[in-house]
Structure formats: structure tokens, C-alpha cells
Amino acid sequence: SYLGVPLRTCEGEVMGTICSFCIEPRQFNWEEVKTVELFAERAATAIDNYNLYHQQLRFNQVLEAEVEKRTSELKEAQAQLIERERLAAIGEFAAMIVHEIRNPMTTIMMGLKALTKLTLCDRDQTRLRLALEESNRLQKLLKEILLYAKPQLLQLEQMELNSFLEELLANLCQMPEAQRRHIKLMPVQPAVTIMGDKDKLKQVLVNLVGNACEAIAPGEVVTCKLALENEPDCVCLTVHNGGAPIPAEVLPKITQPFCSTKPEGTGLGLAIVKRIIEAHQGNLSIESDSEQGTIISITLPIVKN
Template identity: 30%
Template sequence: MNYFEIIIINIIYITFPVIVWLIVTAYNQNIGKEENELFFDFTLFSMLYLIIRFAPTTFCDKPLLIINVPFFLAYLKKRYVTGIYISVILIVYYMVNFNLNMYFLIIEYGLYYLFYLIWTKTKLTKDSFMCILVFLKSLLLVWFLFTKYNFLDTYILKQYLFLTIVLGFCSYLVLLLCNKGEDILKFHLSLKELEKEKQIRTSLFRITHEIKNPIAVCKGYLDMFDVKNVEHSKKYIPILREEIERTLILLQDFLSMTKIKINKEIVDINMILEDVIDNFIPILKEKKIIGDFDISEESIYIYGDYNRLSQAFINIIKNSVEAADYGKEPFIKIYTKINKDNIKIYIIDNGLGISKENLKKISEPFFTTKHHGTGLGVSLSYEIIEVHDGKIVYESEEGMGTKVEITIPLAKLKRLS
């Protein structure tokens, strides 16, 4: 195998873990700083393993200098704890494979750590620090081998020069890739912050707008209101009360959206559903909506918050009731099904249905097609179910009705005695 092939193969083994890390960083927009650092440490150890296990060499049975790339990279990225762990691995590696003196190796890698501490307190660039590490490693290794074997011929010196160049090039290439990964991560974090700010501004604008409407209505009727006129009292007071209640509901929903606190405990999901359905029975009778409920009497346990889950189910069923009320033969069907480690709750109505455009926006805060709706009920339900590690899926067709599928993980309980 010629020198060019050796360089290419070494570069592949060194850069492959870094490229995987870059791809994950670039496409996983939810990755945080701690997760990224943990994955980067894993990348360094993966690189070290690939070099030890597969990297080709020129005149030794095992890699001699190129194996230090992950070690240099750990210090260059200020992951000094990871650098210390890799130092220990390298000390053992050189002792076992090259029979180098343990004390010399400890002093050598201790010296690198000392240079790292000096570098962090100076304005020296990463490139300059990397050059110092590469030069120091090559110089110390040549010196130690010379003192041990008392000779170094021209061939060996050429080999060391070649290995030093490869070490420097690979270190620089990997550092370049890692810097690009950091830039991508910073870009994503900036986008997330901007998106959060945008959502806050949008939410404040919408909540202000929604509150402004009923207040404007109240003001209009109060301007026309004549206290001495009995007809005005009968006509305007119910309207004023309705608008004030709408404002209070909006504020309550908004507060619920911003303060979702979950107190999880072992609860029977079927009991929650039965309690919620019992509350809707009088409404269904009043609206002459047929209710088909298939809830098992068997206890099905999950880790959840009784009140929050009840709130989510009430919001979804309430929407189904309001939608079914427009049908000729309105009905609502609610049933459950166990699927592996999850329970699925299905809520089906034959109401107006939802258009494809609106279906895409249904989980957005403040989105509603109802005249007096706040647009926060469904959004709040989504958040509650997601906090319970579940998900909500809407299937709907205009004029045909809507099917809601709610999936929640079951609690893994030991058999009760």
C-alpha cells in the first residue's frame, strides 16, 4: 500500500465519525448544547477505536502518531476531561504495543495538559496550539526512540517526517470540520431563540386582539345602555355577561397554556374517560346526539395527571359535540384499544369535518373556526398529551366527520399481590 492510499484511508477513519456528528448536528434542530457535547465525546472515542482497529501504517504494526488526533481534538475543543481519559488510553496503548516507559508517557501527556492550561489563558489561536501539539508529540517520540535504541537511520527519519505531516494535516482537517459543526449548532440555537421570540410576540398580539374584541363589544353596548330602560336591561345584560365570560375563558385558557404543571401518578385511564363521559351525558341528551361508548370495565393503568388528562379529553370531546350538533343524525363514538405498550383512545363524530388546510393548523395556539372559540383548547390538549409522552392524530374530511386518535403509554407495573 503506497503513501497516498495510507493517507486517504486514515483520513476516512478519522473524518467519518466527525461527519456523522456534523450530520446529526445539522439536521437535528432540537439538539441542545449538553447533548451535542456528549455526542462529540462519543465521536472522539469512536475515532480512536477506528484508528486503533483499522488504520493502516507505513512501517509499524500499529498506528504510531495518527492515533493522537482524537486526543489533540479533545484539547482543541476544550473537552479536557475527555482529553485526560484519552491520555490514559494512549499511555496504555504505547506501553503495550511499543514497550515505551510508563513514567516518560505520564510526564509527556502531563506536559500536554500543562500546555493546554497555558493556552486557555493566552490569546494563542487554535491553529497555533495544534501546531505546537503536533511538533511536540513528534519531537518527543523521536527523542525517546533514539534514547532507547541509540540509532535513527535516514529511512526511519523519513517515515517520522511523513507521519508528522499526516498527523498535522488530519488534525487540521478534523478541526476545520468541527468548527463548521459548531457554527451550524450556533445557527440552529439562534433560530430556535428567534422562533421562541416570534411565538411570544404572536401570542401576545393574538391574546391582545382576542381580549380587545369582547371589550369593544361591551363598550359599544354600554354606550347605548340606558339604565332606566327595562328593555335595554333585558337585551344588553345577557350579551355583556356572555362577552365577559368569553374574556375570562380566554384568559383561563391562556394561563393554562403557559403553566402546564403535571403531577404524574398511577391512574386508571378508563376511570378518567368514564368520569369525563358522565359529564357529557346530559349535554348529549339535550342536543339529541347519539353516544356510543365502549370503555372497558377493566382497569388500565398509566402514569398521568388525572386533572390534566380530564381537561384534554373534555376539550376534544367538546369540539366533537359541537361539530356533531350540525349533523342530521348526530352521533359520537368513543372507544379504547390496547396496542402493545400503549392505549389508544378514539373519539369519532359525524359532524362538519375539517378541511385539509385547517387540519394542518389545528394544533396552533389561537387557531379556531368557531365564532366564539379561543383557539387554545386543542393546542392545550396537544401539550398535555405530549407531556404524558403521548400523541394526538386528527383524521377528518369535510362533511364526513372527524376521528381523533390519542395514544398514551401504559404504566409498567409489577403484578399486584
């Protein structure tokens, strides 16, 4: 004989059966049925509670993950805001100082240049040349501080990258640091168009190609390669060079202003590049080790046809 009582959830849904079997045939009396019904009810409540508890646990986990995600987004947004405010404050301060230094600097340089017309002994000529070189370096530094500190207001226009780079790299070969180095371009097919500020992106390439040329020996190659990235729709420009890699301990702070390993470097090149690329909604990443050399990658959103 068999007695079966359904296990029902609190919503009345059947989730199983409590089964009682007896070898011999017999009738189950009312009390026995009631007992099994009571047992089934208790068991169903316990199973229901267990399921609800686990549902609650899963819900808590989802909630916690969501809160964590939102908190980190908020933190990032806050950090960006602080960074923007910090840059704005530095920018204003730097612009003021640079302005104050530039005018007397121009006068000093004019004076020094006038002195070059005099007939001077060798020692004084050397002194004068050094003074002029240092003044030029100071002027370059002032210009770079302004470039870094000023808000990046872009003059956006449609740019086809293959031809932009081909033309630009042909000019960059003339830079003093590019002498006796080979600059190779690997274009992308099909050609891609971005919205960019030509002058600012030229500045980016001057810095990246300049750095790459300075890192390699005469006769070596700097490779600029364009490639498509699908997720999201971006173009990736990589500038690759061999030579000594960026020391691992310097790498994390390499895009911070004034971080340089060169005796004459201002350390503003990559900081400026980062600001310009971020103003274009792009990304800058740097890899460097003794095996693959240094690869600077820039991703920029493309304009879809």
C-alpha cells in the same frame, strides 16, 4: 502445463490466483514466473485499492447519514428549546396581562349582575344580557389563555383509563354542546393504567368531546375508543365524529393558538390539549376528511405491571 501465482492483499490474505495455461507440457522459466508474480502483485494492489475505495465510499455514506441524523436531532432539540423559551416568555407576559384584566373584569361583572335586579325595559334588558354574555366569554378567554400559557406542572397519579373515561363521559353528556348527541365509549381489554394528571386530562376530554359534539348534528354519535399499542408500550385514545371535516388548508395549523373556524371559538382548545398531552410525554395527531370524518388520536405511555 499450468502456472499459478496467488493474488495477495496487502495484509497477505489470498484473494485469488493468476493462472497461465499452455497446451503443451513445458517448464516455466524464472523470468516467466517473475513476470507473472509482478503482474499478480500489480493486479492485487489494483483490486485492493478498488476494494478500499468502495469501503471508504460506504464509510462516507454511513458517516454522512449519521451527521444528517445528528444534525436533524440537534435542530429538533433547538426548535423545542426555542419553543419552550417562547412559551415561557408568552406565559409570563400573558399571566401579567390576564391578571391585570381579571380584577377590573370581576368588578364589571359584579356591576352588571347587580343591574339584572333592576326593572328594565326590553331593550335595556337585551343590552344587559349581551354585556353579561360577552363578559362571560372574556372570562373564559382569560382562563384559557392562562391554561395555555402557564407551564404545565403535572400532579401525576396512577389512573386506570376505562373507569376514568366511563365516569368522565357520563358527566360530559351534561355539557350544553353534548345535548341530543350520543357519546359512546369503547374500553380496552385488559384495562390499562397510566401516570396522568386527572384534572388536566379531564380538560383534554372536555375540549375534544366538546369539539366533536359541536361538529355533528343532533342524534349523531361521538365515539371515544381506547386501544393498546405495542411499539412502544402506549395506549391510544381516539375521539371520532362525523360532520363537516376540518378544511385541509386549516388542518396543519389547527393546534396553533387562536386557530378557529367558529364565530365564537377562541381557538385555544386544541392548543391546550396539545400542550397537556406533550407534558404527559404523549402524542396528539389529527386526521380529518369527508369520508372518515374527524379522528383525534392521543397516545400516552402506559404503566407496566
